[in-house]
Amino acid sequence: MFEKYLKQLKEKNLKVTPQRLEILKYLDEHRTHPTVDEIYQNLKKNNPSLSKTTVYNSVETLDQYNIIQSITITGNEIRYDFNREMHHHFLCKTCGEIIDIDVTCPMQDNMLNCKHQIDEVHWYFKGICKNCLEKER
Amino acid sequence: MFEKYLKQLKEKNLKVTPQRLEILKYLDEHRTHPTVDEIYQNLKKNNPSLSKTTVYNSVETLDQYNIIQSITITGNEIRYDFNREMHHHFLCKTCGEIIDIDVTCPMQDNMLNCKHQIDEVHWYFKGICKNCLEKER
DNA sequence: GTTCCTGCAAAAGCTTTGCAGAAGA
């Protein structure tokens, strides 16, 4: 049940704790880009002693080690996403939902030659999602 | 002196106020992606009665009308940029600086066909900037 | 004159910090 997450933690030499396993499982099973508070409120149900600080600490570490990724598209909160294949995010300015977008682009020479060491690439798209567009009509 | 900004406001049918003109001028002359507080602290010097709420209100409006753009790369604060020409941003995780990156990519068919109305495209790159890379050596 | 904007004060919300005790390896 937790083997997959356990393996990811061990690969990065991170200590395996029940809290980290639960957070990873939650993010893996809820691809809704939850905030720290959403993760916390849900995991607290089965583990009342869980602290929000632990959720903050854990997602920060998991993000640093590229097991999950942080999404800052909205600006006033950080959302998290279980990391997987290259995909990007679309924010609907009408309903606020964050939708996954699958789109790739070959890395350009002028970017590779910019001399900075690029570790992460995030693409954010903003606009109106197809559901909200339909409702407008 | 302010003609350029005055024109931008009038084009969008926004009221022309001294505060908005000063904010636009500040962002135009300081391409360092400042936060609301940085804008506020600097403009307050010549206009002590300026309110931070006004800066918040103004940048929100200017962003809505696409006169400036908001940058949410860091997650725990919103930064603003006068430049709306296609360019993107690189966050150095070592020194925290946000650097402009010029890189283009042809829009892909699968993105154009995704049925959502895409109004904005933001690319965020994260890593270590060339200055910090040199210091590491 | 009407509409929109500014500024103040207060509140709300997300995140960080410091530290003692607990748990993992």
Next chain:
DNA sequence: TCTTCTGCAAAGCTTTTGCAGGAAC
């Protein structure tokens, strides 16, 4: 045993809200 992690309480910051007065047109 040593190191790292968790959880609590408090504080720190950024942002939002409500509203009265004022400025723009």
